[in-house]
Amino acid sequence: MQGFLLSATRRSSGKTMIAMGLCRALRNRGVNLAPFKKGPDYIDPMWIGTAAGKPCVNLDFNSMTEQEIAGKFACHCRGQDMALVEGTMGLFDGVSISGTDSNAALAKQLGLSVILVVDCKGMTRGIAPLLIGYQAFDPELNLIGVILNNVSGQRHESKLRSAIRNYTDLPVIGVMAHQAEMTIDERHIGLLTSVEDPHVTRSVEKIASIAESALDIDLLINLLKQHRIDLMHQDYGEQLPCVKGLRLGIARDQAFSFYYCDDIEAIERAGIDIHYFSPLEDGGLPEVDALLIGGGFPELHAERLECNSSMLASIAGFCGSGRPVYAECGGLMYLARSIGWQGRRHRMAGYLPVDVRMNERPIGRGYVALAPTDRHLWHQGPEFAISQSFPVVKAHEFHHSSIEGIDEDIDYAWEIVRGHGVDGRHDGFVRQGVLAGFSHLRNTQGYPWVEHFTRYIAQNHA
Incomplete structure (x- = not known):
């Protein structure tokens, strides 16, 4: 080859x-x-x-x-x-x-x-x-x-x-x-x-x-x-299926498209049935057990997202039910009360009690290091000695958005070791079954987030 x-x-x-x-x-x-x-x-x-x-x-x-x-x-x-x-x-x-x-x-x-x-x-x-x-x-x-x-x-x-x-x-x-x-x-x-x-x-x-x-x-x-490459012979350690029969709704359209292809493959290998939906076009959510809302450019489509009031209500209702939701960056912005950009403020799902403001310069940019807190939804239970297993999780962030009106009593999934997150000290808002942060996780041996998220979905479905 x-x-x-x-x-x-x-x-x-x-x-x-x-x-x-x-x-x-x-x-x-x-x-x-x-x-x-x-x-x-x-x-x-x-x-x-x-x-x-x-x-x-x-x-x-x-x-x-x-x-x-x-x-x-x-x-x-x-x-x-x-x-x-x-x-x-x-x-x-x-x-x-x-x-x-x-x-x-x-x-x-x-x-x-x-x-x-x-x-x-x-x-x-x-x-x-x-x-x-x-x-x-x-x-x-x-x-x-x-x-x-x-x-x-x-x-x-x-x-x-x-x-x-x-x-x-x-x-x-x-x-x-x-x-x-x-x-x-x-x-x-x-x-x-x-x-x-x-x-x-x-x-x-x-x-x-x-x-x-x-x-x-x-x-x-x-x-x-003239230069042949030799591939390693051992198989890459793929994740074995751990749950079956569960349905995950994934937001995917012009506003939300930031997903790693092999992370999606890992979700499928875990036995999860994926249902894609469009926050821009669809009138409501499909029948699913959990949601994944990735990053993208919701600010560029804020008016259309705001006008799709039935989807906003569906999203807010799903989050309020306590079912598992994971949102990254643009997904976090979508769950907030509003997005302010170019002199206008657009109403979003309103589940998270915060507002988002877009800035000309990046607020968070580059690699981040995260330390999990005891409020992290996916790490509950005796099987998670999280402070020992994953003392620091490596990820990255790139966002021009900043968070306003953060409640002092809100819980966080991560403490920032390096990076900015939502306030320079924390990332990952936690509310009921929702975890929403600016950091983009990658499913790796160092932190197999897909395994943790799918297990959390299964626990909530039991």
């Missing part, structure tokens, strides 16, 4: 668009491609998965061990011809100064070749020392080629190619000019999600067509054939 990591010298270099184009171009050639995304991001994997025609799996050093990353990578690569991992930020960037959580570290761990995307705006001969530096910085890294992006014309391309040819041994896999078709509208959190683009298939095909004409796909395939 072949595989490569697509990285860049820095963020905002056009890497995600190129990854999408490569995924669809390779798929159109009949290549069975396994797509991956480094880090905790939700939006890039939506687009990459759409382009590849299959779910894009996140690989994140923060929440996963190296063995877990290798196992998950191997599990999703089996039966495939090729793996593409889109990096995050720059090739050598990361939280650790030693680079142990960088794109380069991930590529070396998984035995992946690396293709570097360089934004060439305002650059000619200077690309040579840049590439030489990247090669010399980590000689163990298998950097096999470069893609030149934002090239202004043939003269610019000629100067870049000449410098690369004369000073390095790196092949140029492709040259991308700046084109409006290779951009996607941006939100305050990143790219527009694929579920928000009404012409998503057309957008992906247009990007793939440009990539096909600008990139040497045959050269890429031939370069990758």
Whole structure:
């Protein structure tokens, strides 16, 4: 099997668009491609998965061990011809100064070749020392080629190619000019999600067509054939079914779409019957035993959410019944009394006695560390020595929203060790059967939240 990591010298270099184009171009050639995304991001994997025609799996050093990353990578690569991992930020960037959580570290761990995307705006001969530096910085890294992006014309391309040819041994896999078709509208959190683009298939095909004409796909395939990757033989430790016959309603539409594909798979493996519903379109909830309301952009659809009064009443009634509900970020905002944004305030479900205000700058951004409190709903009972089993849970947050009017007597599921949460000290409002916070959890060996949540659902259903 072949595989490569697509990285860049820095963020905002056009890497995600190129990854999408490569995924669809390779798929159109009949290549069975396994797509991956480094880090905790939700939006890039939506687009990459759409382009590849299959779910894009996140690989994140923060929440996963190296063995877990290798196992998950191997599990999703089996039966495939090729793996593409889109990096995050720059090739050598990361939280650790030693680079142990960088794109380069991930590529070396998984035995992946690396293709570097360089934004060439305002650059000619200077690309040579840049590439030489990247090669010399980590000689163990298998950097096999470069893609030149934002090239202004043939003269610019000629100067870049000449410098690369004369000073390095790196092949140029492709040259991308700046084109409006290779951009996607941006939100305050990143790219527009694929579920928000009404012409998503057309957008992906247009990007793939440009990539096909600008990139040497045959050269890429031939370069990758020279470097085979070996997958670990042991099976990834998948969760065994623990409950059956229970129904979980999951909010999924343009307002709520932030879910990890393998977390959803874990819920299904647990024996849960999933029923998707739309807070924007549906008049009420399906017949379910519990709810999962993930993140997204409810503020962009606040007026439509407010107008769907029957769904708001259905949500509030369900929460008030004491049945299990887990809400993350946008889901928390939806359960609040209101969302204030751009000079207007929109009524929401009103179950949580707090209000939300949108801000221009992020309030919480990056990796978080959480310590569970004794009020955490999922950790009740003698089988949970939670202070010993999970002293710190690793997650991430990214929200421009802040919470107003918090009652002093409200309970919290988490104390903040690192991050912001709802007030800088806590996260995860707890009320009856509802747990709602800003932190995004990932179902990992370090914290298998799906197992805990599904067990809690089963206990409440008994």
